[in-house]
Amino acid sequence: MTFEIVTTPANTPASLLFQQCLVEIVPDNKIMNMAKEEVAGYFLDKVEPTTVSEDLWMKVLNKAQIKKQSRINTPTDPFLNQLPVSLQVHLADKKIKWKSFKDVKIATILPKDNNEKLELIHVMPGAKIPQHTHEGNESFLVLHGSYSDEYGSYKQGTVQVRSDDHHHTPIGHT
């Protein structure tokens, strides 16, 4: 018997980054994802080539040279090191703007667009978060550490979907 879950919208920047983080922190997903990517790479190798514009090489060269000078080095922020590499790469050239609540900090990773958003939540050890609900359907992935609420506890790699009729009171673990 097969059970499936489907989420929409998929293949948006937010869902892609979410997916990549999920793949990175669950090793078994990682190798399965590698297999899928290798299949795609194989077909890129086999596909019938399409002629590109004559000036494309010059355009690429110009663009690449400019970018070379403004090359970004990933800062060695110890906080960033705890995140999946995809997220680190994404955040490398950006300033993280935290909104602070009592024991919780929230940063916007991708701005709201077409009803999708991606936020990073930083929960302090032992933080007690007051009972709250959620905006529409929200998917949560634990990137590092763990927390629990009245329904259970969630460790690294756990995915939870919560909707606006879901009330809970999470507590951050040390």
Add this chain to the structure above:
Amino acid sequence: MVKVKNPFVAALVNIAKSQDIESFKKIFDYFSPRLKSFLMRSGADEAIAEEIIQETMTIIWTKADYYDPKVASPSTWIYTIARNKKIDILRKSRKAILEDIETAVLPPIESKADENIEHDQKFDMVARYLDDLPADQLDLLKMNFFEEKSHGEISEITKIPLGTVKSRIRLALEKIRGKLEQDGTMADLNASNESSMIN
């Protein structure tokens, strides 16, 4: 033991180490026309396809040092960069990549550790496995992972029942995973950067 030397691995290393334009040109000449075919098949018009190629090539030039031959073959690394750029730029291809979630939670298979297998030989084994697949099975994989069609769409196009589409794709992926795991990739992966995931 057969040693495979993928010329593009060396080209990427040369770009990373010495900003070698000649190696960059080799990569551009081989991959740009292929990326253009891929991008135009997945809905980009000519101008957008070439814009995405420019972005992709710029990333190859600036981030070649992120390329890890243990994690992906050059074609695969370049494909993932282009696909991510495509999603970034098009922002409209909304297909359920999570629909085949069950293939992501297969039980782990026993690793046949063999330290002597060259990394690019591992990817070559995947390529040879795919070369030997019957055309109708290969088509399913192509539609799913290269043309990014959902299992439902594939079933409609091929008139093959949905369950059969799923099980055939799953079986092939399991085989490929076995080949990828043959040289202890898991240990490498956990220690190395996820360099195939650059956006």
